[in-house]
Amino acid sequence: MPTWVQLVYLGCAVCFVLALKGLSGPRTARLGNLVGAGGAVVAVTVPFLYLELDHVPQMLAAIAVGSGVGVVGARKVQMTQMPQMVALFNGVGGGAAALVALLELQHMGAGTPAFDLVATAFTIVVGSVSFAGSAITFAKLQELMTSRPVVFPGLPVAFAAALLGGVGLSVLVVLEASLALGVVLALVGLALGVLLVLPVGGADVPIVISLLNAFTGLTVAAGGYVLGSVVLLVGGTLVGAAGTFLTLLMARAMGRSVANILFGALRGGSTLGAGEASDRPVRSSGPEDVAILLAYADRVIVVPGYGLAVAQAQHTLRELVELLLARGAKVDYAIHPVAGRMPGHMNVLLAEAQVPYEQLAEMDDINGEFKQTDVVLVVGANDVVNPAARTTPSAPIYGMPILDVDQARQVVFLKRSMRPGFAGIENELLFDPRTTLLFGDAKDSLAKLLAAVKSL
């Protein structure tokens, strides 16, 4: 490899470091992403310049097709569906890594160093896990299948068998380096990915996406080692390390361990919530009454949840908040770290509706203020304000830090129905005497509230 090529690759690797660095700060994030994209484009261009490659027209066509699909998907996707999109992009990356490793395997034989074969086997199996696991997370989030944990009696045994099979076949691939074994290994990896994600409940799926993202990073790193490519090694390892770190951060924000998230449902079914609507009495009122509550409150905190985004009601909510601000109330949005379907998802959704950044308060900053708050308006959120996280050790969300909405003087829930949240557990706060419910589609309810407050 010519020296200039190696230096360009080094520059691309530095771009990836700068990209991650940039992405972790609000002001530098966009530039960071562009730097990463630039590095990636340059790195992919280089082999066309210095290697005598065959099949160039076909490869360019394939790149064009993939890029086209990627761009259209990225442009068309709704912000509410972002977690699915990330899962999908991650899965195809894992699949690509596994295919690349399979192609490498056919050139390998008795003379290949053992560690190259170990890395190849690792890429095949983990890439396949990432592909299949991401496909299941996509299906769960897109509600193509149930978002509840899927557990069947033989599942732990099947999982253990697939795991052992994966390890055993990997050893065989290292000893033998046969393509047929590699294909079987890939199939076992696919099964393993499915079995890994099936028992994970919908609310925990984002953590799994993050984990699979780290997996794909590591497979790309291993692939880079096999191909002798520094950019792949560095880029993949960066993502593997950052992804693992991010997974742990998110798990901590939910007050759970990663092991508990992955295997909790296998141990005791504790993540299986009620899932049924309760018929206990609640206090519900019409928009006019709620409007009076809001209009004469000095301190209001809004807790937005995924339901808000599903109803596409962010803009109406912003109008209502602006109206209350104009009437002299102090209003903030309280953002739980895992509000939405993915950590930080709610910030993206509200940013889309042009809610000023200063009005978004993070959980730790605002939790002390609920005591002095007249009205909390909970729009389409449930699990992140459920006191069961503090009081009920058997609840799947037990230990998750929540917004202390129950300490406010009045709580108003805008809900479509009494159906429990994503975690599938009932919320005691709904039955509290200080709680008022306003049933209906979030957008519709907010529009009625807006009109009612205006007319006061």
Added chain:
Amino acid sequence: MSEGVVWLTIFVLSVFVGTEVISKVSSTLHTPLMSGANAIHGIILLGAVIVTGTTESTVALVVGLVAIVLAAINMVGGFVVTDRMLQMFSRRKPRPAPAERTER
């Protein structure tokens, strides 16, 4: 230093860099960060190109082209979608700040 150890060194140092650079990220940016990191591993496209460009059999070529399509979706789609998200964060900067806040 043997070549294997050089690779191991790069790997270990990259692990530390990867954790260090994002250690102070606020939860606000978790989604774009995850999506951006996701796009970076789309660099497997480079590997797919090198492998496919040096292959002889038709079956291998087809498999390689599939890998290229998948990797390109990952890389290009990942960066574009991340940019789209981040665009929303920066879009409100040009808005004039409310009068009472300007004196800060």
